[in-house]
Amino acid sequence: MAAIELITAAVCPYAQRTHMTLIEKGLDFERREVDLADKPAWFEEISPRSKVPVVKIGDEVVWESAIVNEFLDERFPEPPLMPRAPFRRALARIWIDHCDARFVGDNHDLLFEKDQARRDELRARVAANLRYIETEGMAKLSDGPYWLGEALSLVDLAYYPFFERMAALRHYRGVEIPDDCARIRAWLALMAERESTGATMNGDAYYIERYAKLADAA
Numbered sequence: 731m732a733a734i735e736l737i738t739a740a741v742c743p744y745a746q747r748t749h750m751t752l753i754e755k756g757l758d759f760e761r762r763e764v765d766l767a768d769k770p771a772w773f774e775e776i777s778p779r780s781k782v783p784v785v786k787i788g789d790e791v792v793w794e795s796a797i798v799n800e801f802l803d804e805r806f807p808e809p810p811l812m813p814r815a816p817f818r819r820a821l822a823r824i825w826i827d828h829c830d831a832r833f834v835g836d837n838h839d840l841l842f843e844k845d846q847a848r849r850d851e852l853r854a855r856v857a858a859n860l861r862y863i864e865t866e867g868m869a870k871l872s873d874g875p876y877w878l879g880e881a882l883s884l885v886d887l888a889y890y891p892f893f894e895r896m897a898a899l900r901h902y903r904g905v906e907i908p909d910d911c912a913r914i915r916a917w918l919a920l921m922a923e924r925e926s927t928g929a930t931m932n933g934d935a936y937y938i939e940r941y942a943k944l945a946d947a948a
């Protein structure tokens with residue numbers, strides 16, 4: 731079989747999703763790191779949207795992290811990272827979409843917001859988003875400990891990189907996971923133990939330093 735190539739950047743949460751998926755699948759792959767501030771010509775040729783991640787297996791080139799991850803799950807079925815039942819699969823996709831459509835934007839806006847009053851509004855929204863995930867997502871989907879139950883799924887892998895990057899929000903904006911979000915807290919502790927997390931995580935100091943200028947913290 732053709733070698734699997736992951737075109738990636740350590741800073742990118744979407745690419746981390748796919749990197750973690752490859753590790754969770756137990757696959758051998760070659761990692762090609764791209765400097766997004768100085769993109770090489772080979773990358774522009776291979777990445778239709780000029781973004782990471784991209785996965786290439788011979789002639790098969792796939793991009794967009796949520797789609798890449800489902801492609802990998804279908805192409806390499808063991809261990810399965812999506813439920814089998816159509817309705818549960820639909821729910822998994824709804825919550826993966828929720829991450830990109832709702833969860834990520836407010837986190838990003840809060841980190842980059844300069845106005846104090848607007849920061850307070852966004853802080854409240856981020857806390858509300860976390861409680862929504864806790865009560866409408868995790869609590870209704872399963873008894874845990876992962877989003878969909880006993881086994882890790884693509885939903886866990888979609889969200890985890892964004893929780894890792896909340897280190898910068900904690901540092902610059904005082905955001906904590908609310909005390910009443912016990913499921914999220916337990917899930918984060920569990921995710922921290924996974925090999926795929928250990929192999930791809932950057933650590934709090936990396937994000938704190940990386941976002942210093944943009945968070946206006948100097």
Ligand SMILES: N[C@@H](CCC(=O)N[C@@H](CS)C(=O)NCC(=O)O)C(=O)O
Nearest residue numbers: 742743744780781782783794795796
């Ligand atoms: N929706 C895309 C988002 C990927 C994305 O935004 N990647 C960023 C890095 S985190 C990127 O490659 N940016 C380069 C650019 O836009 O020039 C996905 O899920 O794969």
